[in-house]
Amino acid sequence: MGRPPRLVGDGGAFALNPASAEEAWIELGSPRAGGVLIVGDHASNHVPPDIDLGIAPELLNTHIALDIGVAEVAAMLVAAYAVDVAVLGGVSRLVIDCNREAHAPAVIPISSDGHSIAGNAISHDAHQARIARFYQPYHRHITEVIAEARPAMIVSLHSFTSALSAHPNEARPWDIGILYNEDDRLARVAIPAFAAFGLNVGDQQPYSGKLLNHTMNRHAESAAIAYLGIEMRQDRVAEPSGQARFADMIGQTIGKCRHHLAQMGA
Numbered sequence: 001m002g003r004p005p006r007l008v009g010d011g012g013a014f015a016l017n018p019a020s021a022e023e024a025w026i027e028l029g030s031p032r033a034g035g036v037l038i039v040g041d042h043a044s045n046h047v048p049p050d051i052d053l054g055i056a057p058e059l060l061n062t063h064i065a066l067d068i069g070v071a072e073v074a075a076m077l078v079a080a081y082a083v084d085v086a087v088l089g090g091v092s093r094l095v096i097d098c099n100r101e102a103h104a105p106a107v108i109p110i111s112s113d114g115h116s117i118a119g120n121a122i123s124h125d126a127h128q129a130r131i132a133r134f135y136q137p138y139h140r141h142i143t144e145v146i147a148e149a150r151p152a153m154i155v156s157l158h159s160f161t162s163a164l165s166a167h168p169n170e171a172r173p174w175d176i177g178i179l180y181n182e183d184d185r186l187a188r189v190a191i192p193a194f195a196a197f198g199l200n201v202g203d204q205q206p207y208s209g210k211l212l213n214h215t216m217n218r219h220a221e222s223a224a225i226a227y228l229g230i231e232m233r234q235d236r237v238a239e240p241s242g243q244a245r246f247a248d249m250i251g252q253t254i255g256k257c258r259h260h261l262a263q264m265g266a
Contacts, residue, residue, distance in 0.1 A: 021090065023048070024137040028078045028086040031149035035084035036254055038074050038155045039142060041099040041215055042067040043088035053094055054118035063161040064112040065092045069237030070157050073247045082251030083155065087142050094120070096134040099158075099215050107135065113161075142219050152261055153186060154220045154227040155254065159234045160206050174202035175236055176246075179209030179229030183221050185264075186228040186257045193253040206231065226261055228254075 018026045026044070031037065045066040047053060059065060074086040089098055093109075094117055100107040108127055110120045122130070156179070162172050176199050180187040187203070194201045204210070209229050213221075220227035230250065236242050 019085075022137060022141070024090045024134045025141045026088045026090050027141070027145070028075055028088070029084050031145050031151070032084040033149040034152045035149065036082070036153050036155060036258070037145060037151040038077060038083050038086040038157055039215055039219070040067065040070045040074050040086065040088040040157045041097070042093040042158060043071040043074065044090055045092045046090060047092050047095055051095060052119045053092075054120075055094070055115060059115060060092065060094075063159075063234055064115060065094050067093075067157075067159040068234040069159050069232055069243055069246070072240070072243040073232065073237060073250065074157055076244060076247035077251055077254075080247065080251055082247070082254055084151070085145060087138075087145060089138055091134055096130060096138075098135055098138050099212065101214055102131055102135055107131070139215075139218065142215075146219060146223065146225070150223075151225060153254070153257060154216065154225055155250075156216050156220075156227060156229045157232075157250075158230065159232040159237060161234050172202075172206045172233070173200055174205050174231075175199040175233050177202035177205045177207075177231035179204060179207075179213060179216075179231060180227070181209050181213045181217055181221055183227065185226050186260070189257050189260045190228055190230075190253050193256050194249065197249050199249070202231075226257075228257060 018028055019030060020027045043066065045060045047060065071088055074088060077083045078086050094112065097107050097109060108120050108130060110117050160172060160177065163170065176194050178187045178191050178201065191201050191203055213229065216227050216229055232246055237246050
C-alpha cells in the first residue's frame, strides 16, 4: 500500500533520485557545513507490504497519510540549490508519526480526522518494534547529518489541509503557517517575507509550535541551530505549478533568513 514520494516535472512523474535512502528515510542532496537542511517528517505515503493499516487504499492519497506537496517542494529546493540537503520520512505518518515524542499515544495513530486506523491497534511489543524500525533510524539519521556538517539553519517542511473532514465548518484560511517554540529568530524574518508575496500568513497557525514541534525541539532547539517551521496549505501545493510557486517563495525567504543570520554573526 502506498508509494515512496514522487517528484512531478514538466515531462511527467519521475523518481526523486535520492542521494541515499533507507526504509525509514530518504536523503536528497549533500550536507554542507553552514548550509541549509530541510526535514520533512510526513513527506511519504509509503506503507511497507508487511504492514496492514486496515484502511481504504484511497485514504493514502489524503492528508491523513502524508503532507501533500512536501516531497516535491523539498526536491525543487534542493535542485535549485536553495538548500543543500533534505531528509524526508520514508513511510506514511499513519505507520509512524516522527514529529511526536516516542512515548506519545499518537506516534502510531489509531484514528485520524474521523477515520479509524484499525491496523494500528497493536500489542506493546509490536508498537516498540515499529518505533525501533522506523522512528529511531529516522531521527538517528538526522542527528548524523547534522553531526557530519552542522547547518546554519534547518527548515521543517509540512503541509496542512484547508478543512478537516471531522470539522468541515472550521476553515483554515492561511496560505502558509509559521511554527516555532522558543527560538523565533527566523520566524520573525519569514512572516513578513511571506506576507510580502501576498500570502495570508498564520503565526503559529493552524496549530502552535509550542505544542507540536518535536523534531525541531530535538534537532534544532536542543542544538541551538536556527530553524524555520513552515506549513503549506495543501490545496496550494497539490499540483506542479503551485509546488514550483511555493518552492520559489520559500527559497527566497530562506535567502533572507540566511542573510539575517549572517548579520547576527550566527
